[in-house]
Amino acid sequence: MILTxxxxxxxxxxxxxxSLRPHTxxxxxxxxxxxxxxxxxxxxxxxxxxxEVTVTGFTGGATGRVVRxxxxxVPGVVDALVPVAGATRRTIAVVDDxxxxxxxxxxxxxxxxxxxxxxxxxAYAGLLPSASxxxxxxxxxxxVPVGAYAGLIRTARSSGIPVLLDTSGEPxxxxxxxxxxxxxxxxxxxxxxxGSHDPLRATQDARRRGAGAVxxxxxxxxxxxxxxxxxxxxxxxxxxxxxxxxxxxSAVAGLLSGLIEQLPWPDxxxxxxxxxxxxxxxxxxGEFDPSHYQELLGxxxxxxxxxxA
Amino acid sequence: MILTxxxxxxxxxxxxxxSLRPHTxxxxxxxxxxxxxxxxxxxxxxxxxxxEVTVTGFTGGATGRVVRxxxxxVPGVVDALVPVAGATRRTIAVVDDxxxxxxxxxxxxxxxxxxxxxxxxxAYAGLLPSASxxxxxxxxxxxVPVGAYAGLIRTARSSGIPVLLDTSGEPxxxxxxxxxxxxxxxxxxxxxxxGSHDPLRATQDARRRGAGAVxxxxxxxxxxxxxxxxxxxxxxxxxxxxxxxxxxxSAVAGLLSGLIEQLPWPDxxxxxxxxxxxxxxxxxxGEFDPSHYQELLGxxxxxxxxxxA
Numbered sequence: 339m340i341l342t343x344x345x346x347x348x349x350x351x352x353x354x355x356x357s358l359r360p361h362t363x364x365x366x367x368x369x370x371x372x373x374x375x376x377x378x379x380x381x382x383x384x385x386x387x388x389x390e391v392t393v394t395g396f397t398g399g400a401t402g403r404v405v406r407x408x409x410x411x412v413p414g415v416v417d418a419l420v421p422v423a424g425a426t427r428r429t430i431a432v433v434d435d436x437x438x439x440x441x442x443x444x445x446x447x448x449x450x451x452x453x454x455x456x457x458x459x460x461a462y463a464g465l466l467p468s469a470s471x472x473x474x475x476x477x478x479x480x481x482v483p484v485g486a487y488a489g490l491i492r493t494a495r496s497s498g499i500p501v502l503l504d505t506s507g508e509p510x511x512x513x514x515x516x517x518x519x520x521x522x523x524x525x526x527x528x529x530x531x532x533g534s535h536d537p538l539r540a541t542q543d544a545r546r547r548g549a550g551a552v553x554x555x556x557x558x559x560x561x562x563x564x565x566x567x568x569x570x571x572x573x574x575x576x577x578x579x580x581x582x583x584x585x586x587x588s589a590v591a592g593l594l595s596g597l598i599e600q601l602p603w604p605d606x607x608x609x610x611x612x613x614x615x616x617x618x619x620x621x622x623x624g625e626f627d628p629s630h631y632q633e634l635l636g637x638x639x640x641x642x643x644x645x646x647a
Numbered sequence: 648m649i650l651t652x653x654x655x656x657x658x659x660x661x662x663x664x665x666s667l668r669p670h671t672x673x674x675x676x677x678x679x680x681x682x683x684x685x686x687x688x689x690x691x692x693x694x695x696x697x698x699e700v701t702v703t704g705f706t707g708g709a710t711g712r713v714v715r716x717x718x719x720x721v722p723g724v725v726d727a728l729v730p731v732a733g734a735t736r737r738t739i740a741v742v743d744d745x746x747x748x749x750x751x752x753x754x755x756x757x758x759x760x761x762x763x764x765x766x767x768x769x770a771y772a773g774l775l776p777s778a779s780x781x782x783x784x785x786x787x788x789x790x791v792p793v794g795a796y797a798g799l800i801r802t803a804r805s806s807g808i809p810v811l812l813d814t815s816g817e818p819x820x821x822x823x824x825x826x827x828x829x830x831x832x833x834x835x836x837x838x839x840x841x842g843s844h845d846p847l848r849a850t851q852d853a854r855r856r857g858a859g860a861v862x863x864x865x866x867x868x869x870x871x872x873x874x875x876x877x878x879x880x881x882x883x884x885x886x887x888x889x890x891x892x893x894x895x896x897s898a899v900a901g902l903l904s905g906l907i908e909q910l911p912w913p914d915x916x917x918x919x920x921x922x923x924x925x926x927x928x929x930x931x932x933g934e935f936d937p938s939h940y941q942e943l944l945g946x947x948x949x950x951x952x953x954x955x956a
Contacts, residue, residue, distance in 0.1 A: 353752060358669045360743075363751040400716075404709045430739065432752065434669075442672040443662060443741065 424448020
């Protein structure tokens, strides 16, 4: 199975309202809820692609119970979340009905104790022997040490299991130094890591810092990958209108599934790009239509070159 | 005991953020949760005044479980809520850190089936024999007939139990026709009911429509009461700065407790006005400081006259 780690899981709530006006009262016309956090989103897409996935990370409180109940109804996803005393955070996306513009409110998440962090590390070590790959995704909740991902990467690598890291800020900086197989920063995260706003230069620099492969997500411009096998740029067939929420997580699922299936890099990138574009186009945030994905897959352009052997 | 009815209970969530800017992402720095809905707020204040209170209404889903858990820790309040299949609504108050300005997002509440509504009416009839007074508070959730309060008022009156109604719109209009002992509209609700924006005229008109006594809450201008014993105007000692959320519910608790204790109307109005002002001044929405309440109570001015006997 593929193991995805979401230390800061979430209950993602979407509110539809007429139009957000600060300091007034709004009636919410529609409420939707789904389990979230980047690794949970990645797991859902991997399961939809036919892979066996296990999700781990932390969950707690009343919102944690709802996350687990809802996860139980996602076929192909196994729940190996570790309980904490604090409550799983909510994220609230407030969508204006007319324009589709979204205002986001994100709770910080529970404070994790050192005993809970130790319990997680044990659970993680216990799951690794069954894992063919690991994805470490998203922000760290309060109380988890900033070098958490670096430690989890070393544990996986010492067992010979490939690791993808998708985070930002200091956890990314520390994580990269632990030599993950793949990182997938977006343009802002890459610039913060390297100090360079030139995507190619920054991607190359991130690789020199320790990542085996760097796949930069450039929004509508697709994916730019620098690996030891070469460098490529994958672009979607046309600008896609829609909601970019979850597109990066779909790209991660594409990269991981391509890794497991031992696809050549250009095919992995085409898959990741088509999944991201199909996610943007889907009416529900984070979902994708399989037939639209297949249709886009045939039309992604991948340019670049393999390295001299 | 005093029975308070909250058909649309809520989990009231408060988020502190730096400043709300539509269509951007916000990190919530502080999350607080408490059981809410007007009748629940009234019950909490009555319990703080030393009265035995039972709360009924509907509760369901994960948010309903949280409401019940939190209610269990309020001393003096007995939970007689009736389960529904839908989820209790959330209300979210987003408070800007610097200015204290609040943006409110209110979920609509669960849709109540006719079987659930029948179950509630049975539970209500079962609670009435132990009740010395009833407060019917707040909006109706989807599925509950618009004449709901009118029916509940008739049931209570046929058992000789005094009823206070605090709602708005069509449920208020229909409820008033069923002759509740007291209604407590605010200025907007009163204008909507009567078509008049003149507080005294509107209050008198509302009484002619069927209410035994009308107590209009005029915000910083206090309470205006027209009853068969006379008419009075109670004003707080000085303008109170703070959060008006819950002040109306504290006033209802003051009126109900004064009714049970058979206080003269001017004393009931002084108590309700002091409780409302103390609630506005309290740092936590809906709470009040008992010593501040006592201090304000001695300084409320009540003017007016008793009717000729």
